[in-house]
């Protein structure tokens with residue numbers, strides 16, 4: 001939406017295509033906040049350093065610098081658009097401490113930041129006259145003569161396929177968290193954009209880096225914001241110990257997410273868990289703080305775990321949360337195909353490297369959304385319309401007809417669940433060649449069965465089963481890309497931990513992974529990391 005606003009501001013005819021209503025996008029679930037160095041006592045350089053360190057030195061430092069330098073302007077602009085950030089006692093925008101940050105620089109609206117920002121964005125989209133195709137599911141990117149010519153999308157209300165022709169296309173399709181069984185992500189976070197990009201011949205970058213959030217409510221995918229630890233919450237094991245003192249003696253619960261998730265998993269696997277979880281204790285913060293600053297997570301804990309954090313600790317465990325990898329794009333969102341751009345979680349610019357700091361992805365979406373919107377407008381102004389071949393629509397239609405025609409076969413829901421189980425078991429927090437190799441075999445086998453799966457619903461209107469089928473195709477591609485990339489990276493860095501290669505190895509692996517689809521296979525390549533001012537050092541919290 002930020003990209004669309006920018007394009008409309010540049011005077012272009014702009015359309016937003018979205019498979020769900022814009023305000024239901026996963027961004028709505030963001031709780032904790034958005035980072036920026038706003039105070040005189042903080043600096044963009046300090047924010048950049050924390051981000052580079054958080055990324056385990058795999059983030060591209062030129063992109064990180066741009067994000068941290070431009071971020072404060074974007075925050076003030078959001079406020080000007082109507083986002084009423086929570087205030088400190090002097091009436092300034094309040095900022096809370098967050099994991100991996102050396103300074104409290106996370107701006108927030110209580111624990112509903114994404115909700116507020118998304119609604120403000122949507123108002124701006126309407127104000128700027130952006131045309132919205134709500135509940136249109138993009139099934140193909142159309143590229144002709146090496147340039148983008150538009151997309152093909154299914155109108156969910158009728159099941160009809162349409163061609164949408166345009167000079168520039170910006171992909172902002174979000175993450176792929178749903179390839180895992182325990183995930184904080186919305187049902188719609190199925191990595192469609194990654195599948196579309198792979199099919200168009202584009203490489204994905206750093207797919208092995210999947211963020212597991214340390215505090216996901218027991219037996220649900222519901223997030224308990226990092227803000228809870230930012231406000232002073234403790235993590236306890238079954239012996240009542242604040243175990244983070246062992247793993248990150250200086251900052252304890254506020255180490256970066258990969259460090260905390262690994263610590264929790266170790267406690268659980270070594271028998272110091274509580275029913276497969278650890279405990280998030282907020283009681284000492286007091287009822288007032290919990291009610292004013294963490295009211296949403298209090299409600300969620302009460303409704304979904306029957307625990308009131310004012311009275312008792314909340315059972316939590318790690319869950320898949322964020323995709324550091326994605327469609328390789330430069331700082332203006334440009335991909336390898338002229339006219340095709342990517343921004344937000346589906347893109348890999350890369351500002352998060354091997355591990356993202358909480359509060360940096362809303363910022364990324366806003367900063368690089370704006371930049372991509374501007375560059376895509378410039379491109380559209382200079383480029384002509386690329387022809388849109390009729391065959392593209394015919395191919396897309398016959399693909400769907402082919403799926404609908406199959407009479408007998410496995411059901412898509414069961415396959416989707418099986419895939420998520422395989423990813424959880426074989427490509428989770430702790431990985432090894434053996435685990436990953438078996439996972440890859442199983443995903444390839446599920447892929448074959450997917451090609452023969454059949455639907456029970458053959459209707460045209462809101463055929464949710466057909467959508468699940470289309471989404472599963474992208475999810476299987478994303479899963480395979482994650483597994484192949486993870487198998488190749490024989491070191492441990494950020495969120496990617498190999499029990500058979502437990503050390504970071506800069507001599508061989510200080511490089512980005514590129515993975516591309518060649519027919520049915522995936523090929524691997526590498527790209528240098530941009531280092532400007534921060535030389536790699538050991539990461540300790």
Ligand SMILES: Cc1cc2nc3c(=O)[nH]c(=O)nc-3n(C[C@H](O)[C@H](O)[C@H](O)COP(=O)(O)OP(=O)(O)OC[C@H]3O[C@@H](n4cnc5c(N)ncnc54)[C@H](O)[C@@H]3O)c2cc1C
Pocket residue numbers: 001017018019020021022024025026027028029030031032033034035113114136137138139172173174175184185186188189192193223321322343344345346358359360361362363365
């Ligand atoms: C529970 C939770 C809490 C979080 N909290 C924070 C936080 O506090 N701070 C922070 O910085 N980050 C947070 N994050 C991460 C952050 O919210 C996301 O990375 C970011 O909001 C993603 O924005 P996006 O615009 O890239 O994608 P999304 O908001 O996921 O939007 C994707 C859009 O793409 C559309 N789309 C996808 N596929 C198709 C298709 N095939 N056809 C048409 N449309 C399609 C969808 O309809 C949707 O509108 C959180 C994430 C989660 C899951």
